[in-house]
Amino acid sequence: xxxxxxxxxxxNKPHEKSDDNLPKKCGIVMPIASMEGYPESHWKDVKRIxxxxxxxxxxxxxxxxxxDDIGVIHKRIVQNLYDNPMIVCDISGRNPNVMFELGLRLxxxxxxxxxxxxxxxxxxxxxxxxxxxxxKDLRYxxxxxxxxxxxDRIKKTYKAYENxxxxxxxxxxxxxxxxAPLITEETVSVDRYVLDTLxxxxxxxxxxxxxxxxxxxxYNNKTxxxxxxxxxxxxxxxxxxPNILEFYLDRVRDKDELAINLxxxxxxxxxxxxxxxxxxxxxxxxxxxxxxxxxxxxxEVISQIEGLGYxxxxxxxxxxxxxxxRG
Numbered sequence: 001x002x003x004x005x006x007x008x009x010x011x012n013k014p015h016e017k018s019d020d021n022l023p024k025k026c027g028i029v030m031p032i033a034s035m036e037g038y039p040e041s042h043w044k045d046v047k048r049i050x051x052x053x054x055x056x057x058x059x060x061x062x063x064x065x066x067x068d069d070i071g072v073i074h075k076r077i078v079q080n081l082y083d084n085p086m087i088v089c090d091i092s093g094r095n096p097n098v099m100f101e102l103g104l105r106l107x108x109x110x111x112x113x114x115x116x117x118x119x120x121x122x123x124x125x126x127x128x129x130x131x132x133x134x135x136k137d138l139r140y141x142x143x144x145x146x147x148x149x150x151x152d153r154i155k156k157t158y159k160a161y162e163n164x165x166x167x168x169x170x171x172x173x174x175x176x177x178x179x180a181p182l183i184t185e186e187t188v189s190v191d192r193y194v195l196d197t198l199x200x201x202x203x204x205x206x207x208x209x210x211x212x213x214x215x216x217x218x219y220n221n222k223t224x225x226x227x228x229x230x231x232x233x234x235x236x237x238x239x240x241x242p243n244i245l246e247f248y249l250d251r252v253r254d255k256d257e258l259a260i261n262l263x264x265x266x267x268x269x270x271x272x273x274x275x276x277x278x279x280x281x282x283x284x285x286x287x288x289x290x291x292x293x294x295x296x297x298x299x300e301v302i303s304q305i306e307g308l309g310y311x312x313x314x315x316x317x318x319x320x321x322x323x324x325x326r327g
Contacts, residue, residue: 023058023060024085025059025060025062025083025084025085026054026057026059026060026061026062026085026087026154027063027086027087028050028051028054028061028062028064028088028089028090029064029081029088029089029090030043030095031043031090032063036093037093038092038093042138045138046090046092046138049134049138049146049147050088050090050115050150052147053147053148053154054150057152057155058155059154062080064076064077064081064087064101078104081101081105082108084110085158085161086112086154087105087112087113088112088154089101089102089112089113091114091116091120091123091126091131092116092120094120106126106170109169109170111157111160111161113132113154113157114131115131115132115150116134117134117135117136118135118136119136121257121261121265121308121309123309124309124310124324125309127324129170132146132149132153134146243286243288244285244286244318245284245285245286245287245298245301245302245318245320246282246283246318247282247305247319247320247322248281248315248319248320248322249281249282249283250321250322251323251324252310252322252323253324255278258283258310259278261308262285262308265307265308266301266304269301272288273286273288273297273301274286274287310322310323311323
């Protein structure tokens, strides 16, 4: 009798758990730093809520930026976005990093659940995916309902994936027959990797610096005008007829959602807007004339609507076609 163990055989001892019995990882994509309207403490509370729901669904919760080993954070994030069996992504506040990471996960076309607070508008690009909403003020009763819904959604989503992993699709199937990309590995020298990374960082920092500088000038000019105008009602041509912006609604599925989003993004300029109304498939926005050189209310309204994800074509002076996208 040969007592020598087979070299490639692995034994599971009775007191050890096999990998199949361990909770699967559920990555979390969400803001973690303070941003306008959201202090850092808010995100810590939201993270605890998400982690609780994930744990109740029998998954291990972890931010996609976290790892047991030390390494380059960008590689770690992409690898976790690809490897994690499940991802929960909170797009509240439309944080750019979060939206970018969500885009990567959707390109991999793996199980993904999108959540947001009730005040964040839907993004046009991801509107085909059902979102779970929660109250921004984190009211206890509503949060308990949200946690239960999130737990159930995680279980059902992953079960659907397990039942037919070859044909499962979170996102790409809505646009035709696509094959999700695979992550392949390339061996490079340490010197080349460091140089390439430094170049990428240099380009990113340069772009960010230019963008922040431009936005800061525009924002300061606009903010100063709004403060002066709202406080003193300055620079209005009260003797002139107001501008009436006319929008033909083309493939806009939910006018109520559009109205709610408009009310939110235009609230800052409400003293310059006389009326918003819908009639016969059109949207009308009546705005006051302003003589201020640093602020164009018509341009601001157009910019805010485009920021909601709608596409816009100018047909004539103050006449536009507004659509959710072209098929």
